[in-house]
Amino acid sequence: MARTILDVDDDLLAEAAKILGTTTKKATITAALEAVVNRNKRGEFADWLKTGGLPDLTGGAGTAKPDAA
Structure with a gap:
């Protein structure tokens, strides 16, 4: 880690x-x-x-076909 010296506004820092x-x-x-x-x-x-x-993962909500049993 580098050590750096700088002036900082005390009010802003607070x-x-x-x-x-x-x-x-x-x-x-x-x-x-x-x-x-x-x-x-x-x-x-x-x-x-x-x-x-992101890809559409909804699978076309409401368009799913029932399983053929």
């Missing part, structure tokens, strides 16, 4: 910590980065679904 329920700067920044990455992945997944990402 607000993010409150929202995320974190208690340290490191935990807050990590949780915020994870939230951004996960939000993007959810958006990509939603786009995939919108473009037909």
Whole structure:
């Protein structure tokens, strides 16, 4: 893991910590980065679904033929 030094807005960090329920700067920044990455992945997944990402598994609901016994 790389060590990075940066300036962070204290008020913004405190607000993010409150929202995320974190208690340290490191935990807050990590949780915020994870939230951004996960939000993007959810958006990509939603786009995939919108473009037909899943096959139609309904089998044509209501068109099933009874078993010939």
